[in-house]
Amino acid sequence: MSAFVHPFDPLTPEEISRAANIVRPLFPGLSPNFRVITLKEPPKTEMVAYLAKRLQGTTPTRTARVQVVVPGVDTAHALHELIVDLDRDTILDKQNLKGKHSYIDASYMKEVERACLADERIQTEIQKLNLPSGSTPCVEPWAYATDGINDMSSRVTMCWFYLRLIDNPDANYYAYPLDLCAEVSEKLEVTRIYRLPSSTDERIHDESRPFDKRRIHSTTASEYYPSLRPSPRTTTKPYQVVQPDGPSFKTRGNFLTWEKWSLHVGFNYREGITLHDIRYDGRSVFYRLSLSEMFVPYGDPRCPYTRKAAFDLGNDGAGINANNLRLGCDCLGHIKYFDGWHNTSSGTPLKLPNAVCCHEQDDGILWKHTNFRTGNAVVARSRILILQTIITVSNYEYIFAFQFGQDASIHYEVRATGILSTSAINIGDNVPYGTIVAPGVMAPYHQHLFCLRLEPAIDGVANSLQVEESVPMPMNDQTVHNPFGVGYVTTSKVIEHEQGIDLDFTKNRIFKIINEKEINPITGTPVGFKIVPCYSQMILSHPDSYHARRSEFGEHAIWVTRYDDEEIFPSGRHTMQSEGGEGIRSGIERRRTDNSNTSVRNENIVVWHTFGSTHNPRIEDWPVMPAEKMVVGLKPVNFFTGNPGLDVAESTQQQNKSVLVQENMHSASGCGQTSL
Amino acid sequence: MSAFVHPFDPLTPEEISRAANIVRPLFPGLSPNFRVITLKEPPKTEMVAYLAKRLQGTTPTRTARVQVVVPGVDTAHALHELIVDLDRDTILDKQNLKGKHSYIDASYMKEVERACLADERIQTEIQKLNLPSGSTPCVEPWAYATDGINDMSSRVTMCWFYLRLIDNPDANYYAYPLDLCAEVSEKLEVTRIYRLPSSTDERIHDESRPFDKRRIHSTTASEYYPSLRPSPRTTTKPYQVVQPDGPSFKTRGNFLTWEKWSLHVGFNYREGITLHDIRYDGRSVFYRLSLSEMFVPYGDPRCPYTRKAAFDLGNDGAGINANNLRLGCDCLGHIKYFDGWHNTSSGTPLKLPNAVCCHEQDDGILWKHTNFRTGNAVVARSRILILQTIITVSNYEYIFAFQFGQDASIHYEVRATGILSTSAINIGDNVPYGTIVAPGVMAPYHQHLFCLRLEPAIDGVANSLQVEESVPMPMNDQTVHNPFGVGYVTTSKVIEHEQGIDLDFTKNRIFKIINEKEINPITGTPVGFKIVPCYSQMILSHPDSYHARRSEFGEHAIWVTRYDDEEIFPSGRHTMQSEGGEGIRSGIERRRTDNSNTSVRNENIVVWHTFGSTHNPRIEDWPVMPAEKMVVGLKPVNFFTGNPGLDVAESTQQQNKSVLVQENMHSASGCGQTSL
Known part of the structure; x- marks a missing residue:
């Protein structure tokens, strides 16, 4: 290969062509319809070793996962999967995926x-x-x-x-x-x-x-x-972000550094943005982050409306459906775009331009303190780095953004916007599972269930999930010193085996991903990151329904499993017309039944967070919906030895150049006549 | 009076002086220590009538609430309250508040x-x-x-x-x-x-x-x-907000208009910012919004640490402790400041400069849709208006911000920052109710419980609180058509009597403030606003403890009560060394026992939302804590006949002037050596 390709880099256009060229001869005269030509990421054990040796060890093989639909072989439209070694131009594996279907485009x-x-x-x-x-x-x-x-x-x-x-x-x-x-x-x-x-x-x-x-x-x-439309409102005056010295981030290819963060930006047809080898100040935090699936079941019980239930990643693809982001429209300030690459049905590279944008935002105050004796105040403003992609799936838009903070926090924000999927309703009628948004137009209730997949690597990949709760001390118990009834403590347990767990804010239940072998020198407790969850109702479909059986991840908010190179998708790799039993719960049950190892303590684990919204439309969501935000946080907990953003410089007017506004409404103006 | 003073305006400096001059003669030779000289807001019934007549009816009397501590009368330091008619220069009421104490300053x-x-x-x-x-x-x-x-x-x-x-x-x-x-x-x-x-x-x-x-x-x-400190990091490049045509808001005195919003900005020594007569496009939404109390009980059970429990509003005051906000430090862009006015102990006016700031922020994408057939995308960016105050209460800072959206949403954001209150601990020891943050320094667990007080006026003040849940339809019930088990509906009830209610995200429990008499012409349902709550653990102190008895609002997340001009504070007006029984629950119980009217349906009601954090410190919170955000939303639900932000102009590069960034890290640079 001419240029250096990092093992986390998505397939280059040349690699996509090469993979197609290797696969094509396997189906002579059949013109395979190339559905997928994507990076098969390197085996994690190999890759962890490679990263540990600072890229000096054996480079993992560049491998492509190719899916083709071939008419005339076996059945009318058979889906085949081929694993292609791009270093040796060979086929490593070939499977006829009988009964599985490709995504829709x-x-x-x-x-x-x-x-x-x-x-x-x-x-x-x-x-x-x-x-x-x-x-x-x-x-x-x-x-x-x-x-x-x-x-x-x-x-x-x-x-x-x-x-x-x-x-x-x-x-x-x-x-x-x-x-x-x-x-x-x-x-x-x-x-x-x-x-x-x-x-x-x-x-x-x-x-x-x-x-x-x-x-x-x-x-x-x-x-x-x-x-x-009629002319828009003209009251909103321009607002521009100026960065006189340019952005604070740096990129080379897919490698990105910003403040003390470093990471690789990946991208694939299905998950869209994937982030790899995320480090803060050189210390490993996460090996991989991605949105792994989303499911949108509709609540209208009447057939055939019961067939409205979309796996927007598995059936449609967050990468394929990524918008071509436009400068000055989707973001402000200094913007770096990453293109995505997919393939045409004939196996040639297809550019998905500006699929991911990278930019900074001011996020208000990071920290402040005023000494009440001296009156001296110190303020540090918060800058965040955003990696954003926006997808269109028919009627809906989803805005997915990873946000990195100077305090070593990571936030994942989803905004749902776009247009409600609607059904006809007789004038004058109404139903208990939908909202009338216009004459004869019913917007059915539905849920949006997202599954954020975390591969932690908190000071290394051997991690554990700890569940902590805040619990009052008993008041009138002679064995406990709590004479005034004000004491409370935290109790915690480390999860031993694969399972799904629910949230409980009434107990301040906190999920910490910890490295039990790395003890914070000051606090004396394991280093970790906590999940700040998005509290959401889980799936409402009946457990016996196809909807529920196909989207097992929707049952619990937090899941922990052992890492497996092939388990990336919590509803299975093939969601299109899936029949259930291929999801995260079934996998755990299968391993339990098989007496396989289900230990997740001090292991290479995956933590999955299911969140979303039960979206019972308001008429204010019509005809295009104001973005509904959902946010998940990942924050260090006793990982450092102090506030990692403490060294952010004090905020000054010299740098920020704000402008003082005086009273600007004249008494003679017509404004506010109702009140003056 | 020379200049027009709106009945919602805080007392002017002249009014503060006048009130003191009226009160002073009542305590001849005693040099009363003026603790409070503040607006006694007009009786709501009068004020609602006055607003309804577009300020043409009888103007409510300007009235001051004055509190003085007078040595030598009755006891050593007696607290007296006087209600002063500023239009007639008379005392309307005088009380000796025996057993009550003034705040600490x-x-x-x-x-x-x-x-x-x-x-x-x-x-x-x-x-x-x-x-x-x-x-x-x-x-x-x-x-x-x-x-x-x-x-x-x-x-x-x-x-x-x-x-x-x-x-x-x-x-x-x-x-x-x-x-x-x-x-x-x-x-x-x-x-x-x-x-x-x-x-x-x-x-x-x-x-x-x-x-x-x-x-x-x-x-x-x-x-x-x-x-x-050592020199700060220098990697964060400048980031400025430029508004070439100035801000989109207008002010005259305390009256503010922005986009389709209008409101009055109030301020008092205790609650800090208060907002009045909030309208969108001329339609009444809320009569008054404020933070009404906050309580910070510590979880260390050992006496005398059990005496650490702060009512930061009742005992300290969000107004008195408001920071003097500095241009270009606490906010970016075009900033309008509002001063607050308090009084000295001798009864002269005391300016609290720049106590509140008003500015706009870009808030990402408001709505977007791409037509997948034509490829045409339309994006509208979200602009928000922020009214912010920052208070310092000894060690801690709180950043309180009301945020108004173009989609007619209101968000209330609290950021907690500042320094942890610490206790000494022997080297090598640890406790289950605190975190060791430095050698010999223990940061005890504690809670921050805020109470946001809403006086709704959804198309008028006669409102109701509706609780809605999303509930699966039964699957194998012959009387219900749900053959595939995917149907779900909402069930709702209107709350009839004063009470406290808990949150439950597992049921998607939604609290709507509705006007049952105003039916949306399209949806056929009452117009309303919903509360998007902040899910938080309630108070952990034992119900028999003084902490719990003094902070009754901490028991439930949502409370609904009948409006009463004197019930502004959910732990009572006098929290300093209070003994309990003066809070929101006791008030409800008392009225229930008295057979007073406790109906809250189609009534002038108050809705209170308790939220906050159980703050078990991380070492990352030391020595100054990265802001922890908590957000509460208020959103229209079937109040309008469509998206109120639909007329926001499309986002364009011409207006926004963003800058394209190319790859900017050279191969020879030292960055990211661990990964390349």
Whole structure:
């Protein structure tokens, strides 16, 4: 290889081409459809040794994971996986993934839409609707959420129908959901057509019911696209971030340093951003961080709405669907972009430009103290470094951001925005599992469940998970000295075996990832990082439902497992039409039953945090939703010997150049007439 | 009055002087010590009527609440309260507040320190300690937390001893806590001297134990003051906020408008910032918002540490202790400051300069959507308006900020920073209720419990509190259509009577403040705002303890009560050495027992949210603590007919002027040597 490629680097365009070239001859004359050509990350034991030797030891083999769909081999559309050694140009492993399905992508969705609209029976149904003149039906294809009804041996796509009332491709068609739905097969055939229930009960009362013209409403209420809207407010004055000496971060390739942090920025088609070998002041903190899965089950119990449940990573991909971030729109200040690389169906490299952005933000005050005797105040401002990606999955947007702090904290912030997925409802009706957001438009309740995957390496990879609670001391117990009833202590236990655990803020239950063998010289306790969780309701689907069986990670907020190179995804590697039993709980149960080693104490462990929101829409989420923030924190606990941000320089006006504002509203102005 | 004074305006300096002049003659020859001269806010019924008539009706009387301590009347130091009509220069009410005590302030604390150090017995004890040469003992006076031991008929101050090891008034004396303590009376007499327990048990083993020289450690570990520290890191490059057209907010006096918000900024010695008549687009949302109390009980069970429990508002005052905020240090961008006014002990006006700052911040993305068919993305950035105050209460700092959003949300953020209050501990010992942060320095566990007080006025003051939960539909119940087990619904109840209620994220329990008489035309449900709570452990002190009895608000996260002009403080108006029974729970119980009206449905109600942190110190909190954030949200729920931030203009590079960064680390650089 010409240029140095770090083992954590995503595949380069050249490597993607090479992998395809190695794989293609295995399927002579078959034009394999390349679904995935991605880095198979180096085995962790090899990589840890390599990092320990400061990259002087044996370099792990560059390896690609390739998935192809090949027509005509075995079944109509068989998915094959190949592990390719890029150093030796050989195939290391080849598997026919029978019964597994590849993810769904925008180009396939467009094919499905075309095929669906071209179907004569569909056109007949559309005729029956007697749609307003000038309007255009629009099909939104969704991955089929397993419900046990369809034969799962091939991929099925659900087509939900909407209407563009006005002739503009950016019109918000979610404002006009139709009560029509179709199933489309892998071969792009319409296999079934439904009229959808749209009243307070589950039944379809009138299959020939036309479009209710009373639903037509003002574009102001439903459009978000600027050219379709009245002029925006002009009261928001410009706000710019100026960094006269440039950013405080440095990058070379995917290696990034900022303040005392260093890390590698990875990226793949599925998880999007992955972060590797994260160190603070040279000390190892995390080996790998990523969002490993998310699941969005809808709460409408009426078939076929029960098939709305999206694995936005496993079925769609956070990498593939990453937005091309635009300078000055998605962030302020000095921005460094990282491109992602994926592949076309023919196996050539496909650039995903500006998939990740890196920039700094001011985050208010980091610390302050005023000596009340001298009146002397010292303030240090907090600067954070943000690595952000934004994905679009049909209607929704998710903004994922890792934030690094000068106090050695890491925060992971998710913002949910975009457009609600909607269903038609008869004017005047309502349902207990949805909100009416416009005439005839019901936004069903649903959950967003994210799973943040942590591979800790707190001063090394042999770590433990400790659960600590704050507990009152008994008051009138002769054996305990607590005469005034004000004492409380912490109790803690180290988790011995793989399991899922719930949060409990009423006990101040804290999850610490510790290295039991590294004792803090001052506190006398193991060094560690704690998880500051995002308190969220877990999955509401019945444990016997397909939704729950497919998304086991949604049962508990915290999971701890032994590390395994192949266990990256808490609902399994293949979520598309999965049938359950491939998730994190099943893995733990299997190992327990097998009498495999399930010890997680002083081991190479993985900690998974499930969080999210039970999103019962407000009308304020319509037609495009103000970002809903969810934040998870990772903070050092007795890892250092003091505040790691203590050496941040004092904040001064000389550096910050703020501007003093005087009273700026004149008595004669019309402002605030209600109050003055 | 010459200039127009709005009924919500804090007392002007002229009004403070006038009130003092009216009160002084009541105590001839006694030189009353003016503790409080503050606005007695207008009766709410009058004020609501006045606002409804757009300030054209009868203007409520300007009224002052005055508290004086008068030596020689009744008892040694009697606290009197006077209600003064400033329009008619008359006394409306006069009470001798027998058994109640005024707050503690910095000038009194300094007097106590002087008196304590001047005491001969104290000097003898200090001699016994055999302190390092060049060091200076330092006394930190604290309000005495009631424990039933001392006679509560007069005010007592606890004096905790520390050491300035080096000769600098800004040295961090909390790094050298001494095992010495004294009680000082109102008359500034030392009434008792203690040696403090400093081992794993409660006993004092050796009353003549000298200072252990092994505790002396490097200043780098314990000092935060810049001149006492090594040079700070130089890697953080400047970051400035530029607003070329100025800020988007306007002020005239205390009236503020920003985007579609309008409100009055109030301020008093006790609560600090108070916000009044908060409207969005002219519609009433909240009548008044404030932090109404906070309590910091410590978990060390050993007497006299059991007396460490601070009501930082009731005993100290968020207004009085507000920092003088400095341009370019505490905030960035264009800053408007509001001064506060208090009074001297002689009754003259005392300016608290720059007590509140007002500025804007960029808050990332407000909403975004990309149409996956056209590839067209629309992004609106989020601007927020911040009203911030920072208080210093001895060792700790609290940063309190109300944040207004363009999506009609309000967030209340608290950051806790400053220095841990510490105790001496023998080298080598440890305790289960504290963390060793430096040699011989134990930082005891404690809680910070805040009470945010909401006076809702959701389209008028007749409001209700609704509790909603998300509940799975039963799966195999013939009466419910949920064949696939994926359905869930919300259940809700409106609270009928005054009570305290707990949070429960496992049920997605949501608290909505609604106006049952105003129905959203689209959703068909009452208009409302929801509370996005801060999940926190409630008070750990035993229910029979003085701590718990004095801080009843710490029992439950949410309280709803009927509005009463006199019920502003959830632990009562007089917390100094209070004995319990004056808090929010007792008030509710009393009204229930009295058969008073306790209905809170469609009534003028108050909703209180208790939140905070169980702060078991990390060594990373030492010697000055990185800010710990706590956030409470208030968000419209079916209040509008769509996203209120939909009209925010699209974000553009033309306005934002961001800068593209290229790879900026050279291969030859020394950075990241561990990984490349």
